[in-house]
Amino acid sequence: MPESAVPLPAPKLGEPYLLTPGPLTTAYSTKETMLKDWGSWDAEFRTMTKSVCRQLVALAGDTSGEFICVPMQGSGSFSVEAMLGTLVPKDGKALVLANGAYGLRAAETMRYLGRAYTLIDKGDYMPPRGDEVAAALDADPAITHVVAVHCETSSGILNPVAEISEAVYKRNRKLLIDSMSAFGALPLDVNKIRYEAMVSSANKCIEGVPGFGFVIARRSVLEAAKGNSHSLSLDVHAQWAYMEKTGQWRYTPPTHVVAAFQEALRIHAEEGGVAGRGARYTKNRDVLVKGMRDLGFETLLKDRWLSPIIVTFFCPADPNFDFSTFYDLMKAKGFIIYPGKLTVVDSFRIGCIGRLDEHVMRNVIQAAKDALADMGVTSAAPPEAAIAERAKLAA
Template identity: 80%
Template structure:
């Protein structure tokens, strides 16, 4: 791990061999020290690796503010979506009903997961531009007493919107229901302290704001919910209670763990702590966003969202209306300049996304803006303004 200032520009140089920066919501650009830890092999049953797993669980719990030992952390093999399915399948009773709050692809994926699970659910779909609000949640819960749980997406990365989970939580618990949070792309940079926001369980992933590499996610849940989940899961491998029980008894993962990924994640956690934890990481990402958004707007680009809802995780931009602009060409030109951006996921208008997370700072983001400007010039696109219809649609839906 490098020492010195956590914000010095030399700490945010691209990795060896000229690899591009990943301007995505994860996988993302990682520190060299994180990569370096994966050069060693670990025995999955060995005491040293069991100690690593215990350390991982303890450090993640510390990020939630759990001083009363009411919660526990259960790492799970697989991608973030594996963990979301594990959470829903383990903590929602088979006779329960879930209100799914959606304003993008990942809320809709949660609803799709409920369909696969064959468990009752209802969907509040706010589209791409707006978050679900507490009063809307309250009204739905009042109208449907069968709803037992609500699932909210902390940061919806298909649009880049940061959802108001605090007010959603108040609405949920004032009506005696339970909240589950998909904090996949926010945990580690956006506060989710259990002393400020009540929830039963949340999930996140190794390759997001902690800046590790893909391979596992984790469920942080109340111990009472973990105990109640025994025998409830629809799946052998996605049974959160069974994984928790095995780790509590043996310190081991039930099935082959991603040993190298765990080692990398522990190094990423050490870097995260050195940067100032959630507050320090979040502050850097916010500065990344502010510098990048200001620069892109100066080029004529428009953000999908108003400033109020822009997350410091990823930002969606409308594609320019100019006839010479083609996203595929823009993507390749940006990649040639050392930056991999992200296609859009909107259904109404053409868009693309630029991530603010990963091992980079505001100096890198200025280079991103410069690369975007040079790419537009190479495409002979003098104006990055979006189609008038896109702005009209944004204004109509945001009204």
């Protein structure tokens, strides 16, 4: 991919870049849209909600009307719980695929819901594979649904949802996808990857601000889910039915957030949709990974599983390295990074998503180089134990 000729505008008002998996750096025009107040019952806002839902279904590739979009107030985890609680029947059983914190959170959600589930936990380093899913489904006929995370941002692994889907539907089960940190930048076309529903959030790859998530589901599946939900406010069927009848959200909607999201969708389309957004994020990742490796840092994952969403790096073994100090130094240089979320080794994460480009990533690398010098770190190489642990678990 050729280098961008013109850098994206820097954040205004002295804001640092958010190199996180969301919330993330947004366009100034997206922020500016929130300066207007909206009435939740007003026809103009109802039209906005309808337009947003229509555009999201189009991003999923549906042109037949088979799928519908239901926005849900709250953070992404609210929408994940809403999807699971509405679409997994009370007498159903889910196979949850985990290789990090968010798959494990889905399993914990099922436990809270009191719904039957079983778990494949791959740890921090490797994705669940289709043959493993097939074996689990063959061994347990009671499983009705499989829950998969598209991109596991605790490590940065891009999971192979296409082969997982193939294994699921060959055995006449149903797939639910948490595409929180991937939808809008990585393809999840309903015509190419079969699933019953997926969930994502406003403040991820479409580059809106936090405040709502959304469930894109087959109309027939949602129609059949009436009465399944454990919750009044997290009932996706009830939210959809009310919106169909009135055009309004059931409870107070995040009006400013929806307006900002409408602007973010406009920018997303202008950039070239999923393909254009994904290309920029991929370039961000490639520049970041090469530059950090040149400094001596080691990525948690091998290239095959690196997503263009977020990259996890091992913390250096050098005794002068301290993550809190490194974080503060990076922030002082205009970059907010993310602590690691691994269970075995110390790490940190740098996001590739948001309103930033390869020029920003080169500045990130320089800031990291300067921070190491400021701390007196002479080598960014990780502990030998971290590499050994990765080799053992990835074998």
